[in-house]
Amino acid sequence: MVPTRSREIHLVNRPEGPPKPSDFAVVETSLDEPGRNEVQVRNLWLSVDPYMRGLMGTTRTYIDPYHLGEVMTGGAIGTVEVSHHPKLSEGDLVLSNHGWRDRFVANGNGVHPIDPNLAPPQAYLGVMGMPGFTAWLGIHEIARLEAGETIFVSGGAGAVGSVACQLARRLGARVVASAGSADKVRWLEDKAGVEAFDYKKTKHLYRQLVKICRDGFHVYFDNVGGDHLEAALMNMRNHGRVVMCGMIGQYNAEHPPAGPSSLIVTITKRLTMRGFIAFDHAELEPRFQAEMAGLIASKQIRWTETVVDGLENAPAALIGLFSGANIGKMLVRL
Amino acid sequence: MVPTRSREIHLVNRPEGPPKPSDFAVVETSLDEPGRNEVQVRNLWLSVDPYMRGLMGTTRTYIDPYHLGEVMTGGAIGTVEVSHHPKLSEGDLVLSNHGWRDRFVANGNGVHPIDPNLAPPQAYLGVMGMPGFTAWLGIHEIARLEAGETIFVSGGAGAVGSVACQLARRLGARVVASAGSADKVRWLEDKAGVEAFDYKKTKHLYRQLVKICRDGFHVYFDNVGGDHLEAALMNMRNHGRVVMCGMIGQYNAEHPPAGPSSLIVTITKRLTMRGFIAFDHAELEPRFQAEMAGLIASKQIRWTETVVDGLENAPAALIGLFSGANIGKMLVRL
Incomplete structure (x- = not known):
C-alpha cells in the first residue's frame, strides 16, 4: 500500500527579531499506518497564535521551546480519516495540538472531539477555544x-x-x-x-x-x-x-x-x-465552554476571523500577527 | 506670659533629584496656648522615612505632597507638657504625625498614647510602628x-x-x-x-x-x-x-x-x-501591635536604630537614607 503523504511546517532557524519566511520550511513526510488506539486526522484549520513566537527561541518558559527541524506545534481542527481508537470514528471533527501539518497519525487520547452544532469548527481555535x-x-x-x-x-x-x-x-x-x-x-x-x-x-x-x-x-x-x-x-x-x-x-x-x-x-x-x-485553569474550561456556547447560541457574542489559505502560508500568517494583519482570530484554512 | 517657643523644619524648595540641605529651613515659631481639647507636646524622637521623599514633589499620590514653606510632617514621639484633653495627662508619651518640630500644640484626638512598657518609645516609630x-x-x-x-x-x-x-x-x-x-x-x-x-x-x-x-x-x-x-x-x-x-x-x-x-x-x-x-489596613493594626509586643517581650525580634541628634540634623538624616546611611530605623533624637 502506498503510504499516506503529508506536509508539515518545520522550524529550521531560531529568529532573532521578527521571524522571517526562511526560518520555516515545508517538509514532505509519509505517515505510518495508525496502530492500536491511534487515529489518522486530516487538518482543516490551523491556529496561528502570538504565543508561538515565544517558543521559537531557546528559553524554556511555561512549556518547552520548539525543536529545530521539527514541526511547529499548535492548535488545529481536523477530521478523522482512520480510527483505531474506541472513542473516535471516521468523520469526527477533532481538536489537536499537533500543529502545522496537513495530516497526522497520533494516539486518539490526545485528540478531542468538538461539537460543530455549538459553533463552527474553526471557532474552537478562537472564541470557543x-x-x-x-x-x-x-x-x-x-x-x-x-x-x-x-x-x-x-x-x-x-x-x-x-x-x-x-x-x-x-x-x-x-x-x-x-x-x-x-x-x-x-x-x-x-x-x-x-x-x-x-x-x-x-x-x-x-x-x-x-x-x-x-x-x-x-x-x-x-x-x-x-x-x-x-x-x-x-x-x-x-x-x-x-x-x-x-x-x-x-x-x-x-x-x-x-x-x-x-x-x-x-x-x-x-x-x-x-x-x-x-x-493552569483547565478545571474551569467546561464552565467556560458551556457559557460561551450559550452566548453563541443566543447570538450575544460576535467574533471575526482573518483567514489565510494553504499550509505553506502559515509562516506568513504568524509573521503578520506582529504587524497587526489580523482582525480577530488568525487562521490557516487547508 | 512669654509664649512658648518652638523650632520647625520647613520644606522651602522642592528638590529635583536628591534633596539637599538648602531645600530645608529651620524656622522659629511661638506656640499658641493650648485651647479646649488641645495638648502641648514636646517631641523626643522624630521619624525619618523614605516615603517622605515622595511628598517633597508636586505630585499627589496617596496623600497630598508637603506644602512649600510649611513643616515636614511625619511620625514623632513626644511627651505631653500641657493637656486640656480629657484623655491625656501631663507626662504621657504620645505618637503624633506633626513632624519635624521641637514642640507643637494640637487637638488631642490626633495624638496617640503609647505604652513604654511594651517597647521603648522610639520603637513606636520603627518595629512597633x-x-x-x-x-x-x-x-x-x-x-x-x-x-x-x-x-x-x-x-x-x-x-x-x-x-x-x-x-x-x-x-x-x-x-x-x-x-x-x-x-x-x-x-x-x-x-x-x-x-x-x-x-x-x-x-x-x-x-x-x-x-x-x-x-x-x-x-x-x-x-x-x-x-x-x-x-x-x-x-x-x-x-x-x-x-x-x-x-x-x-x-x-x-x-x-x-x-x-x-x-x-x-x-x-x-x-x-x-x-x-x-x-489602607488600619483595621489590622491592633492585631499587629499585640503580636509585635509579644515578640518583643519574649525577645524573639531584634531591631536596630541609626540615631542622629538634633532637630537641625533631620534633613541630613533624610538625605542619608538614600545613600544607605542607616542600619535599621533612622531616627532623630531631640
Missing part, C-alpha cells in the same frame, strides 16, 4: 471585573481582546479598547459595542487615556505591553487590577525592552498585577 | 508567606526589611536578604538570623540570586525597585508573589527610570505583583 478561554479567565478569574467598573483592553480587536471586550461589556462594565487600524476600531464599535481608538493615530497615549476616562481604570487587560502598559498604569484608579495576558509589542524584540517607567504606581495606587496562562 | 506594620502586612497579608517557602527581601537591613526578614524566618521560610554594606550583612546574619549578601559588592545581581537560590523565590519583598526588581523577577518561581513595598533606589530620580526589562515573566511565570500602603 484557547483565546476565548483566556479572555474569559482574564475577565472573570483574574480581574474579577464587576458591573459599573471601567476596563481598558489593549489589542481589543485581537482574538483574546475582542472576546474580553464583549464579556466585560456584558457584565455591565464600561469598556475602552485600543486597536491598530480604523477597520479594527470600527469593528469594535459596531460589532463588539465598545468604545475604541486607533493607537497608531494617537500621539500621546497617556493623554488619550485620560481624555477618554478621566477617573481612571479599575482594570487594565494588557495584551500589548510596552507603551500601552506604561500609559495604562498611569491612568489606573487606586486598588486597580492589571491582567497581564500578553505583550505582543515585544515578542519580536532581540533584547527584552525596558519595562514601564510608571511601575512605581503599583505602590502608590496599590495595584495588583497578575499574570496567567490558560492551561 | 509604621515600618513594622508595613513589614507585617507585606509578609502576612500581601505575600501570605508560608513555612517552607523561600523569600528574597531587598533592603533587608532597613526599617521595614529587617522586620520582614525576621517575621519570614519565624514563619519557617528560608530568607535571603540584600543589603548595602558589610556591617548590614553582618547584622542580618548575626542578629536577624538570615542569609544576606552585599549587593554593592555583587557584579551581576541575577547570577548572584541564582547562585544563592537555584530553585527560585516563592516571594520577593521589594523595598528597592530598579535592578533588584529586574533580577528578582527573573529568579521567581512559577506562581510567585511580589510584594511591591518600596523603590528607594529611584525616589530621587529626576525622571522615573525605565522599569524592569524582565516584566514579561509576570506572564510566563504567572506572578502576582501587589502594591500596598500600610494605612
Whole structure:
C-alpha cells in the first residue's frame, strides 16, 4: 500500500527579531499506518497564535521551546480519516495540538472531539477555544471585573481582546479598547459595542487615556505591553487590577525592552498585577465552554476571523500577527 | 506670659533629584496656648522615612505632597507638657504625625498614647510602628508567606526589611536578604538570623540570586525597585508573589527610570505583583501591635536604630537614607 503523504511546517532557524519566511520550511513526510488506539486526522484549520513566537527561541518558559527541524506545534481542527481508537470514528471533527501539518497519525487520547452544532469548527481555535478561554479567565478569574467598573483592553480587536471586550461589556462594565487600524476600531464599535481608538493615530497615549476616562481604570487587560502598559498604569484608579495576558509589542524584540517607567504606581495606587496562562485553569474550561456556547447560541457574542489559505502560508500568517494583519482570530484554512 | 517657643523644619524648595540641605529651613515659631481639647507636646524622637521623599514633589499620590514653606510632617514621639484633653495627662508619651518640630500644640484626638512598657518609645516609630506594620502586612497579608517557602527581601537591613526578614524566618521560610554594606550583612546574619549578601559588592545581581537560590523565590519583598526588581523577577518561581513595598533606589530620580526589562515573566511565570500602603489596613493594626509586643517581650525580634541628634540634623538624616546611611530605623533624637 502506498503510504499516506503529508506536509508539515518545520522550524529550521531560531529568529532573532521578527521571524522571517526562511526560518520555516515545508517538509514532505509519509505517515505510518495508525496502530492500536491511534487515529489518522486530516487538518482543516490551523491556529496561528502570538504565543508561538515565544517558543521559537531557546528559553524554556511555561512549556518547552520548539525543536529545530521539527514541526511547529499548535492548535488545529481536523477530521478523522482512520480510527483505531474506541472513542473516535471516521468523520469526527477533532481538536489537536499537533500543529502545522496537513495530516497526522497520533494516539486518539490526545485528540478531542468538538461539537460543530455549538459553533463552527474553526471557532474552537478562537472564541470557543484557547483565546476565548483566556479572555474569559482574564475577565472573570483574574480581574474579577464587576458591573459599573471601567476596563481598558489593549489589542481589543485581537482574538483574546475582542472576546474580553464583549464579556466585560456584558457584565455591565464600561469598556475602552485600543486597536491598530480604523477597520479594527470600527469593528469594535459596531460589532463588539465598545468604545475604541486607533493607537497608531494617537500621539500621546497617556493623554488619550485620560481624555477618554478621566477617573481612571479599575482594570487594565494588557495584551500589548510596552507603551500601552506604561500609559495604562498611569491612568489606573487606586486598588486597580492589571491582567497581564500578553505583550505582543515585544515578542519580536532581540533584547527584552525596558519595562514601564510608571511601575512605581503599583505602590502608590496599590495595584495588583497578575499574570496567567490558560492551561493552569483547565478545571474551569467546561464552565467556560458551556457559557460561551450559550452566548453563541443566543447570538450575544460576535467574533471575526482573518483567514489565510494553504499550509505553506502559515509562516506568513504568524509573521503578520506582529504587524497587526489580523482582525480577530488568525487562521490557516487547508 | 512669654509664649512658648518652638523650632520647625520647613520644606522651602522642592528638590529635583536628591534633596539637599538648602531645600530645608529651620524656622522659629511661638506656640499658641493650648485651647479646649488641645495638648502641648514636646517631641523626643522624630521619624525619618523614605516615603517622605515622595511628598517633597508636586505630585499627589496617596496623600497630598508637603506644602512649600510649611513643616515636614511625619511620625514623632513626644511627651505631653500641657493637656486640656480629657484623655491625656501631663507626662504621657504620645505618637503624633506633626513632624519635624521641637514642640507643637494640637487637638488631642490626633495624638496617640503609647505604652513604654511594651517597647521603648522610639520603637513606636520603627518595629512597633509604621515600618513594622508595613513589614507585617507585606509578609502576612500581601505575600501570605508560608513555612517552607523561600523569600528574597531587598533592603533587608532597613526599617521595614529587617522586620520582614525576621517575621519570614519565624514563619519557617528560608530568607535571603540584600543589603548595602558589610556591617548590614553582618547584622542580618548575626542578629536577624538570615542569609544576606552585599549587593554593592555583587557584579551581576541575577547570577548572584541564582547562585544563592537555584530553585527560585516563592516571594520577593521589594523595598528597592530598579535592578533588584529586574533580577528578582527573573529568579521567581512559577506562581510567585511580589510584594511591591518600596523603590528607594529611584525616589530621587529626576525622571522615573525605565522599569524592569524582565516584566514579561509576570506572564510566563504567572506572578502576582501587589502594591500596598500600610494605612489602607488600619483595621489590622491592633492585631499587629499585640503580636509585635509579644515578640518583643519574649525577645524573639531584634531591631536596630541609626540615631542622629538634633532637630537641625533631620534633613541630613533624610538625605542619608538614600545613600544607605542607616542600619535599621533612622531616627532623630531631640
